[in-house]
Amino acid sequence: MKEDSKSNIPTSVIKRLPKYRRHLKNFLGELDKISSSELSKCTGFSSSQIRQDLSRFGNFGHKGYGYDVQSLYDEISEILGIRTRYNLIIIGAGNLGQALFYYYNDKEDFINVLGLFDVNPKIVGLKMKGKEVYDIDYLTEFLANNSVDLVALCVPRRAVLEIYKSLSVSNIKGIWNFAYVDLPEHDKINVKNVHLSDSLLTLAYRIKNIE
């Protein structure tokens, strides 16, 4: 990694990295090497863009040869910071919270689900695949006594502010927010607002205007 350029990587570049990684993952064990033009075919990004994106982080390729699939995969994983493990809690154990739970629990190496939180007495205390659903009232204490890195926030809009109060004074590093409100900026906590409804609206636009 080029130390000096670390923090001025444009967001547009970062957003492409997961897609590179996803396709490389498909080729693991199948291909030894891949060229930027082959990677272009499956990702849809231009080969020129791919080469320029990658060269921001180092010289991963070999002239006249291409990129080693396994090591490029590893490098991108490293850049994304997912060769370490993050402890995650899921707040809101409704359908969306459970969907994320079943998707990430024991499936992705870099995610370790510590537990879920909810207000609903009917599900508080249940165990899902060995992980407990805690009462939301226990959140602050839990945050104080456990090393939580990431929070997936899957609660209704009206519940967000109260929960955010607890989160904002904790040591968590990031919030993956699915509630349909933009969470405010925070000095120490990175927030990723995922607004599913917004993506549906852009699809609606395309349906209407681009036939």
Added chain:
Amino acid sequence: MKEDSKSNIPTSVIKRLPKYRRHLKNFLGELDKISSSELSKCTGFSSSQIRQDLSRFGNFGHKGYGYDVQSLYDEISEILGIRTRYNLIIIGAGNLGQALFYYYNDKEDFINVLGLFDVNPKIVGLKMKGKEVYDIDYLTEFLANNSVDLVALCVPRRAVLEIYKSLSVSNIKGIWNFAYVDLPEHDKINVKNVHLSDSLLTLAYRIKNIE
């Protein structure tokens, strides 16, 4: 709407429209008018950008006054194409499919959920809020006999290809795809790939690199 510029609106502009609309919605009934600089404060986009975005679609503002909240909200809804109603089916009635169902069923005017589809015999035949969970084998027939506009695709990756075959020869207008594969381009069907995992990875990057 400026007829001639309709189809060359950049994606970057379209992506901002849902956020404008969301904040305007919050102001409905509270405020009569809003200026681009007030809208800038709550959305985080610059007032200059807001004015330029909006002016692509028409002269919605009044000099020296600002924008009428209600009518700007209506105009943006019109631009996004959500003043008509779309018939939606949800394929895959697991946690994610159900989450979308409970969120959109009878809540958003522009979405009308016709039903859900699944392979699991345990849930096929169930009714959720009056809407049935159909057997996936019934999909092709259903598509032929009903006017389906939109499909939310919430099935595991391995099930996607088979389902896509049916969808690609139907009259649907759009696919909101949550499966972790990129669906191919299609002449008549707009595809919106929502890769939640990719957004988690970009959050991981920020946690590692931007403190």
Added chain:
DNA sequence: TAGATTGTTAATCGATTAACAATC
């Protein structure tokens, strides 16, 4: 070696911001 393909520089293209005349 000859062919292939990277990494990088320069050129192009597009998107954002600044500024201000028009005008309510």
Added chain:
DNA sequence: TAGATTGTTAATCGATTAACAATC
């Protein structure tokens, strides 16, 4: 009217693409 704020043009900034020397 005077103050406020739009819509639009021009300037700036950033991102993508094209081209090619370096070299495996």
